[in-house]
Amino acid sequence: MRNTLTLAAVVLATWGLTGCGSDTGSADAAATPAPSAATTLTIKDPWVKAATAGTMTAAFGVLTNDTGADVTVVGVESPASPMELHEMAMQDGQMVMRPKEGGFVVKAHGTHELGPGGDHLMLMKPAAAIEAGDEVSFTLKLADGTTVPFTAVAKPFAGAGESYAPSAPAMPMGSMAP
Amino acid sequence: MTSRRRILTGGAVAGLGAVAGATVVAATRPETPVPVAATTASDTGTATVPFHGPRQAGVAEDPPAHAAFVAFTLAAGTDKRALGRMMRLLSDDAARLTRGTPALGDTDATLAALPARLTVTFGFGPGLYARAAAKSPVADLPRFSIDRLQKQWSGGDLLLQICADDPLTVAHTQRMLIKDARPFAAVRWVQQGFRRSPGVQAPEHTQRNVLGQLDGTANPRGAEIDPAVWNPDGSTQLVVRRMRAEIEKWDLLAVADKENAVGRRLDSGAPLSGTNEHDKPDFAALDDSGLPKMPDFSHVTRARVEDPARKILRRPYNYDGAPDALGQPDAGLIFAAYQRDIAGQFVPIQQRLADKDLLNEWITPIGSAVFAVPPGCAEGGWIGEHLLG
Numbered sequence: 001m002r003n004t005l006t007l008a009a010v011v012l013a014t015w016g017l018t019g020c021g022s023d024t025g026s027a028d029a030a031a032t033p034a035p036s037a038a039t040t041l042t043i044k045d046p047w048v049k050a051a052t053a054g055t056m057t058a059a060f061g062v063l064t065n066d067t068g069a070d071v072t073v074v075g076v077e078s079p080a081s082p083m084e085l086h087e088m089a090m091q092d093g094q095m096v097m098r099p100k101e102g103g104f105v106v107k108a109h110g111t112h113e114l115g116p117g118g119d120h121l122m123l124m125k126p127a128a129a130i131e132a133g134d135e136v137s138f139t140l141k142l143a144d145g146t147t148v149p150f151t152a153v154a155k156p157f158a159g160a161g162e163s164y165a166p167s168a169p170a171m172p173m174g175s176m177a178p
Numbered sequence: 179m180t181s182r183r184r185i186l187t188g189g190a191v192a193g194l195g196a197v198a199g200a201t202v203v204a205a206t207r208p209e210t211p212v213p214v215a216a217t218t219a220s221d222t223g224t225a226t227v228p229f230h231g232p233r234q235a236g237v238a239e240d241p242p243a244h245a246a247f248v249a250f251t252l253a254a255g256t257d258k259r260a261l262g263r264m265m266r267l268l269s270d271d272a273a274r275l276t277r278g279t280p281a282l283g284d285t286d287a288t289l290a291a292l293p294a295r296l297t298v299t300f301g302f303g304p305g306l307y308a309r310a311a312a313k314s315p316v317a318d319l320p321r322f323s324i325d326r327l328q329k330q331w332s333g334g335d336l337l338l339q340i341c342a343d344d345p346l347t348v349a350h351t352q353r354m355l356i357k358d359a360r361p362f363a364a365v366r367w368v369q370q371g372f373r374r375s376p377g378v379q380a381p382e383h384t385q386r387n388v389l390g391q392l393d394g395t396a397n398p399r400g401a402e403i404d405p406a407v408w409n410p411d412g413s414t415q416l417v418v419r420r421m422r423a424e425i426e427k428w429d430l431l432a433v434a435d436k437e438n439a440v441g442r443r444l445d446s447g448a449p450l451s452g453t454n455e456h457d458k459p460d461f462a463a464l465d466d467s468g469l470p471k472m473p474d475f476s477h478v479t480r481a482r483v484e485d486p487a488r489k490i491l492r493r494p495y496n497y498d499g500a501p502d503a504l505g506q507p508d509a510g511l512i513f514a515a516y517q518r519d520i521a522g523q524f525v526p527i528q529q530r531l532a533d534k535d536l537l538n539e540w541i542t543p544i545g546s547a548v549f550a551v552p553p554g555c556a557e558g559g560w561i562g563e564h565l566l567g
Contacts, residue, residue, distance in 0.1 A: 153282065
């Protein structure tokens, strides 16, 4: 709920700025298509799996696209860790996770779930421990250049064991996998 | 409610034609003296109780049929900041689960779909306040002569009272909350209990315990609850005591002896001085032989409280474990009582009962714990935010 509110505030601020630009007749502001996507892609129920420093972990939530056009998430950033967009896929007869080519496409008026065992936002190497109950900031980067900031609460979670395939052979992640 | 009124009216009519109270009881015996439910509600599974509000849920509402009382011992490293993180997580879980939606990261999300009046009530023990470097509103109870307390049922830094009209809902909620509490605290004890199932009796009926007694007749009801239970800031206090019932000994008694020990008729729950459950006991009334109709040693006589602000709100659950090889039951009462101030309300009552209550022969306190129940929280807030934020 708190995250939804935070996002709503960002949305309002964006609209406000756009409105000011239009009032002053600024062609630049009026012509910028970027804010429209950012104002309508949201992430619902975000959370991140608690982890010790240096241990891979992942963030989840439900991406929701309220626009009439597909929206593509092409990247994600966090002050907590280097990040990658990941998918789970069958590789050599084994489910592994690997970077998602082309990002996550959220269909027009559709949702896209990020969850354990599926697509997720990967924290490759958290600089510090992410402890249960911590709130971690993230920023989604969309194909049109806009960004969607959100915070996710850290939960203790011992999910299904998954294996990571950066590009080379699968690397087991053991019990700490998302 | 209609059925209740009808039956109560029926009892009153019978009383008019009867000479003595005992005759009335006999006359009504063939009928169920406790109001039964007219219909079974079809929304039992989907019914919800709001989690958010100035006071925590799970206190003043009619108790759901099933409960788990889960007490925790804080881990050594759980400091004030960690307590805040824990309570944010647990409050968020409770807020979601009580409206029938899965908790974040819920591995068994389908089990969250039927909340069945689920409530999660948080209590803070003295040890939690010590970690928060704050003065505890509650202190351990004094030792009572009747106590045979076991460590496995006593104390606790944090309590979750999980109640719902369905045991699977309680089980899933308990599992989810224990998982999220695990980085901060260890499970100290769990007490699971039950009341009548939804639809079996009319709402607001008085609970019957495993000794067959109506339990809670004298509870404050409606507007009487506020002055007894709630502090101005929305907090209250909870006593949880595990009372083992010595059922095999109780079995040896004749009904009249059982009724003298309690001070009430077993079937109707009427005080021995009256004819109906909710008749006010008359402690001055004498029987034909000149003795008080309400024996001085009876449970009702010893426990009575006249001052509305000194009453306690009992919210007990029965427990019934597996009997041993000889068939001896492991059963009793999870006595849970809410009041503004344990020291000023519960302790004097318990002291009078410990000093002289014939019922002590058949009930043994084997567990005891006290908790402050902090105010509720608004949406987006969390329980304990004023203490730990």
